[in-house]
Amino acid sequence: MSTATYPPPPPFYRLYKDYLQDPKSAPEPPPPIEGTYVLFGSNYTTDDVLPNLEEQGVRQLYPKGPNVGKIRSYSQKAVFVPTVIYFKKELRALNRELQLHILELADVLVERPSQYARRVEEISLIFKNLHHLLNSLRPHQARATLIHILELQIQRRKQAIEDIKRRREEAQKLLKEALGTLEGQ
Amino acid sequence: MDIISQLQEQVNTIAALAFNTFGTLQRDAPPVRLSPNYPEPPPANPTEDSTNVAEQPKQMSAAFVKAAKQFDALVAALPLSDGGEEAQLKRIAELQAENDAVGQELQKQLEAAEKELKQVQELFNQATDNCLNLKKPE
Numbered sequence: 001m002s003t004a005t006y007p008p009p010p011p012f013y014r015l016y017k018d019y020l021q022d023p024k025s026a027p028e029p030p031p032p033i034e035g036t037y038v039l040f041g042s043n044y045t046t047d048d049v050l051p052n053l054e055e056q057g058v059r060q061l062y063p064k065g066p067n068v069g070k071i072r073s074y075s076q077k078a079v080f081v082p083t084v085i086y087f088k089k090e091l092r093a094l095n096r097e098l099q100l101h102i103l104e105l106a107d108v109l110v111e112r113p114s115q116y117a118r119r120v121e122e123i124s125l126i127f128k129n130l131h132h133l134l135n136s137l138r139p140h141q142a143r144a145t146l147i148h149i150l151e152l153q154i155q156r157r158k159q160a161i162e163d164i165k166r167r168r169e170e171a172q173k174l175l176k177e178a179l180g181t182l183e184g185q
Numbered sequence: 186m187d188i189i190s191q192l193q194e195q196v197n198t199i200a201a202l203a204f205n206t207f208g209t210l211q212r213d214a215p216p217v218r219l220s221p222n223y224p225e226p227p228p229a230n231p232t233e234d235s236t237n238v239a240e241q242p243k244q245m246s247a248a249f250v251k252a253a254k255q256f257d258a259l260v261a262a263l264p265l266s267d268g269g270e271e272a273q274l275k276r277i278a279e280l281q282a283e284n285d286a287v288g289q290e291l292q293k294q295l296e297a298a299e300k301e302l303k304q305v306q307e308l309f310n311q312a313t314d315n316c317l318n319l320k321k322p323e
Contacts, residue, residue, distance in 0.1 A: 091192075091260045099253055102203055109207070123203075130196050137189050140265070143273040150280040157287045164294045168301065175305070 050135055061097075061129045062090040091133060098126045188263055195256045202252055206245040213238060 016026045036045045052060070105119040186194070215238060218225070266272075 087265055088260050088263055092257060095253060095256055095260070098199070099250075102249070105207070109211070127196065127200060131193065134189055134193050134196070137263075137265075140270070140273070141187070141189055143270070143277065144264075147273065147276055147280060150277065150284055154280065154284050154287055157284070157291050161287070161291050161294055164291075164298050168294075168298050171301065171305070 050132075050138075052132075058128045058132075059125060060132075061094065061126065062133065087133065087137060091130070094126055094130050094133070098123065098130070101126060188259065192256070192259050192263075195252065195259055199249070199252045199256065202245070202249045206242075206249060209245065210242060213241065 019026045034046060036043055038044075101119065101123050105116065105123065108115055108119050
């Protein structure tokens with residue numbers, strides 16, 4: 001991949017010289033890209049998944065998946081880790097920690113004003129954890145939305161079946177009545 | 186707005202309240218006396234400072250605590266069943282199977298109804314043709 005200030009257009013147009021006469025003589029369009037690709041010098045990926053916190057260089061404060069004995073908080077205590085993340089509990093715990101930290105920051109500003117940096121850093125760490133937890137709830141929400149839509153669709157289809165059945169029966173009845181009146185004449 | 190977006194907005198609101206609180210208090214706080222040797226600071230204007238300086242921390246911290254409680258209320262309102270991903274996927278598979286079955290039933294009913302409609306239309310055409318043919322031409 002060459003880089004230049006004013007690159008010329010790609011030379012592929014020559015391959016399509018006889019396209020009007022014979023559409024098959026030109027090459028097929030390229031297949032869709034899978035995996036990672038490079039665009040203007042930076043890497044993009046086609047796999048849209050939320051990167052977990054360690055990949056972004058942020059320490060994770062709530063317990064992770066099926067790893068036992070991981071360090072839970074910065075107080076270096078090892079805690080047994082559940083296999084499922086309990087979102088509500090962790091969100092509430094993070095909220096409490098946030099309030100405690102803000103109180104600590106207020107204290108530090110009154111007594112030792114030069115040591116604010118570490119407290120501010122911890123507060124921003126808690127905020128990043130909070131947002132990451134909320135973002136990881138989104139796939140769950142997407143699946144719940146899908147379930148809801150499927151249920152609605154099933155209900156609408158059943159209603160349509162009922163309507164069609166009823167109309168057919170009405171039509172049959174009308175035809176029988178018409179037959180009756182015709183024969184009665 | 187859905188509950189997760191509300192939670193995200195609430196987190197941002199809490200952050201904004203926190204830094205507004207600290208910023209305002211730091212900006213408006215009266216100077217602190219460092220040592221008895223330094224002279225007393227000249228008395229500040231009574232109108233602006235006395236009412237605001239005492240009230241602001243109380244109001245702002247009350248707002249902050251209210252926002253935190255609101256966050257807790259929103260978290261409690263999360264409709265999160267602890268079924269996990271596998272339970273949801275299983276339910277989706279069930280619903281898809283049921284949807285397919287119901288769809289086929291609907292298709293069958295629809296085809297039968299269309300067939301009957303065609304028959305009735307055909308018979309009606311014949312009947313009207315007969316009517317027209319039986320009329321004596323003028």
